[in-house]
Amino acid sequence: MDAVLTTRALTDELKKLCFALGFDAVGIAHAEPLDSERHRLDIWLEKGYHGTMYYMERTRDKRLDPHLVLASVKSVIVVAESYDTHFRHTNCPENGKLSRYSWGDDYHDVLLPKLGRVAEWLTEQIPDCESKAYVDTGPVMEKQWARRAGIGWQGKNTNIISRRIGSFFFLGVVLTSAELEPDEPIADYCGTCTACLDACPTGALVEPYVLDGSRCISYWTIETKPTTEFPTDIRQRLDGWLFGCDVCQDVCPWNRFRKESHNEAFMPRLGETSLALNAVLSMTEEEFRQRFRQSPIKRAKLAGLKRNARMLHTSIECPQESDAHETDHFR
Ligand code: B12
Ligand code: SF4
Ligand code: SF4
Numbered sequence: 381m382d383a384v385l386t387t388r389a390l391t392d393e394l395k396k397l398c399f400a401l402g403f404d405a406v407g408i409a410h411a412e413p414l415d416s417e418r419h420r421l422d423i424w425l426e427k428g429y430h431g432t433m434y435y436m437e438r439t440r441d442k443r444l445d446p447h448l449v450l451a452s453v454k455s456v457i458v459v460a461e462s463y464d465t466h467f468r469h470t471n472c473p474e475n476g477k478l479s480r481y482s483w484g485d486d487y488h489d490v491l492l493p494k495l496g497r498v499a500e501w502l503t504e505q506i507p508d509c510e511s512k513a514y515v516d517t518g519p520v521m522e523k524q525w526a527r528r529a530g531i532g533w534q535g536k537n538t539n540i541i542s543r544r545i546g547s548f549f550f551l552g553v554v555l556t557s558a559e560l561e562p563d564e565p566i567a568d569y570c571g572t573c574t575a576c577l578d579a580c581p582t583g584a585l586v587e588p589y590v591l592d593g594s595r596c597i598s599y600w601t602i603e604t605k606p607t608t609e610f611p612t613d614i615r616q617r618l619d620g621w622l623f624g625c626d627v628c629q630d631v632c633p634w635n636r637f638r639k640e641s642h643n644e645a646f647m648p649r650l651g652e653t654s655l656a657l658n659a660v661l662s663m664t665e666e667e668f669r670q671r672f673r674q675s676p677i678k679r680a681k682l683a684g685l686k687r688n689a690r691m692l693h694t695s696i697e698c699p700q701e702s703d704a705h706e707t708d709h710f711r
Contacts, residue, residue, distance in 0.1 A: 390505060391561040397501055398459055401494040403552075404545050404639055405460040407529030407563040411453040411555065413445040417524050424590070431594030433603055439519035449519060450512050452557035457498065458522070458529040460540075461491060462639040463646045464548035467653055469626075475654035476622025476692050479598065480548055482676040483648035489674055490645045491515040491552045502558050511556040522551040530563035536588040537576035537628035543569060546638025547629050569634065576628035581619040585628065597625035600691075606683035610691045618695045622655060622688050623677055649675065660689040 385393065391408060398406040414421075421444065430436040442448045446456060463484070469477055481487065495513035502509045514520050523540050527533060531551070532542035541547040543566075570588070577585045584595035593599045600610050601623050610618075619627065629635055649671070663671075668682040677685065 385505060387559050388561050390558065393505075394457065394498070394501070394560065397498060398457075401497060402461065402643065403459040403494070404462050404549060405531050405542060407458050407526070407531045408560045409456045409458065409525050409528035410562045411446045411456050413447070414443075414521060414524055417521060418444050421521075427592070429586075429590075429592045429594060431599055431603070432605075433593065433599070435519075442519035443521050446520065446555050450510060450555045450557070452510050453555045455556050455558055455560040455562070456525045456529065457554040457556060457560070458526045458531050459491070459495065459498075459552045459554075460526065460531050460542065460545065460549040461487075461552070461643070462545050462549045462641040463487065463643075464546070464635075464638050465641050465643075465647050467648050467651070469653050471620065472654060473620070474658070475620075475656050476660065476689060477620050477626075477654045478622060478648075478652075478677070479624025479626045480653075481550070482623050483653060484644075484646035484675070486674050486676050486678075487550045487646075488515050488517055490643070491550055492517070495552050495554055498554055499556070502554075502556055506558055509556060509558050511554050511558070513552065513554045515550065515552040520553055520555070522553055525553055526551050528565055530566050533566055533568040533570070534589060535568075535576065535632065535634070536570050536574065537580075537585060537632060538589060538591045539629060541569070541632065541634045543634065543637060544639070546635040547632060548626075548635065548638050573633065575631040575633065579627050579631040581617040581625075581627060582614055597621050597627075601625070601688045602680060604684075606681055606687050608687075615691050615695045618692055620692070622657070622660070622692060623680060623685065655689075657689045657693055660685055661693075 395406050425437055446453045463481055492515050499511035499513050502511050523534060526540045532540040535541045539547045582595045582597060584592050586592045600614055665682055672678045
């Protein structure tokens with residue numbers, strides 16, 4: 381019979397497996413209620429910064445306590461995988477820009493099977509081990525676990541940033557009953573920088589580290605119902621974004637150190653990092669299905685994408701006059 385691995389050895393082997401599966405970073409946090417986040421999450425919800433993302437309210441308790449998601453949980457494994465390929469945005473007024481995360485395949489489909497393999501491996505080591513894997517698919521505060529697991533710090537733009545791989549990465553977590561060696565959180569390296577707050581086209585970063593989701597371009601173009609029209613001030617500040625927004629990460633100096641992804645799954649389909657607005661407006665359901673099969677963009681549905689294109693069209697017709705946002709921060 382194989383010798384049982386010590387906690388340290390089990391953790392080391394597990395991390396090796398994560399890197400072998402193609403993750404760019406992995407860290408471990410001790411599973412405990414997120415007491416220090418409770419107050420901040422409550423204020424965020426009270427202020428209505430979640431907009432119509434009512435699931436954030438409904439799942440509040442579970443988000444704050446991983447034991448309500450998996451009663452036997454002892455450790456939270458957090459992985460990060462970069463999605464920034466060598467492709468770059470171009471500024472073409474007839475097109476709408478797609479945020480980097482949406483260029484290729486749906487990240488849930490890319491990361492979740494690999495996390496399934498991690499859970500399976502844990503069961504091979506500890507037969508009665510219970511694990512649950514999530515990639516933005518459950519009531520888990522992934523960024524807060526990433527912070528605790530030392531993947532990076534939470535930047536003033538509210539994304540997790542790593543000094544080694546920047547912030548253009550997806551997070552995934554495995555809640556597990558396995559006892560693992562936790563990592564230490566790292567320091568905040570934002571310093572006196574405010575580039576993200578200054579650059580946000582809609583002023584959604586209402587104070588350092590706090591995002592009013594209901595002002596974020598990402599929220600309006602991805603999360604709202606296709607029948608929802610954007611308020612005028614949002615429409616006028618779309619800054620050319622058709623689906624999602626990368627501005628607060630594009631301007632972040634730490635993304636000079638980002639790790640380029642060579643994963644074919646994240647390469648832009650047809651090499652396109654933006655879509656012609658006229659092509660979107662005349663797209664048929666069949667074309668949409670074919671073009672965006674297993675893509676994050678299918679979440680918006682054709683009606684949502686067309687609505688975004690219409691909103692962008694009208695924002696081009698009546699651009700904001702005095703404080704038009706500088707769009708030229710794409711390398
Ligand atoms: C809801 C959600 C959104 C919402 C709200 C975003 C937000 N910042 O909360 C919207 C639709 C706007 C959105 C947009 C995007 N999202 Co999103 N989203 C989520 C989701 C489902 C939940 C996040 C959450 O819990 N929000 C609630 C608020 C309260 O959390 P918070 O920002 O961490 O708030 C904390 C801080 O404000 C902090 N705080 C308050 N005051 C202070 C003061 C100090 C000093 C400090 C240190 C902290 C602090 O306390 C709060 C509570 O802990 C996660 C997946 C998940 N299950 O976790 C993905 C997730 C966060 N999204 C992700 C991505 C990629 C994006 C986009 C980049 C997509 C795009 N290109 O358009 C944008 C980025 C926008 C931005 N600047 O954050 C990734 C982020 C990866 C990373 N590197 O961090 C995640 C983790 C998905 C994933 N699995 O990869 N998203
Ligand atoms: S994603 Fe865009 S709109 Fe949202 S906070 Fe960042 S810069 Fe502002
Ligand atoms: S742009 Fe500056 S303030 Fe914003 S997250 Fe990056 S380092 Fe922090």
